[in-house]
Amino acid sequence: MFKDTWNPTPEEIKRWAYSKDKIPEQDWELAVYSDDNISMICSFVDDPKCMPKHRRFFLRCLYVYTGDIVRGQHSESMASLLDLLNQLEQTARSQELQAWITRSKELIESPENYTYAYWGLSSKYV
Numbered sequence: 001m002f003k004d005t006w007n008p009t010p011e012e013i014k015r016w017a018y019s020k021d022k023i024p025e026q027d028w029e030l031a032v033y034s035d036d037n038i039s040m041i042c043s044f045v046d047d048p049k050c051m052p053k054h055r056r057f058f059l060r061c062l063y064v065y066t067g068d069i070v071r072g073q074h075s076e077s078m079a080s081l082l083d084l085l086n087q088l089e090q091t092a093r094s095q096e097l098q099a100w101i102t103r104s105k106e107l108i109e110s111p112e113n114y115t116y117a118y119w120g121l122s123s124k125y126v
Contacts, residue, residue: 033065046093062100
């Protein structure tokens, strides 16, 4: 399904999202999330046709993405993330995506509240 599991194309990620295949690699969230893929990942979280276990996977990607940006104090990426959050706030349908938006904004405002347990690979939010 993937030419390179650690460098998947958007098309490969999309095929996987709607398949019954298992997560191909441990910690694969790190390979999937990127600035270029975040909008697509949000659409999977919001799409009831996406496999439920894969929706949870993509939701974990979003929490890790936010956590990495805030923890790394990447101000340019943080500004881009905040723009995306503001846009998504108007269109997000699922409670899960709305919760990620709200929690991400709160973390951006109070980065000292970062904990790996909630913003890392096994996010307790998911």
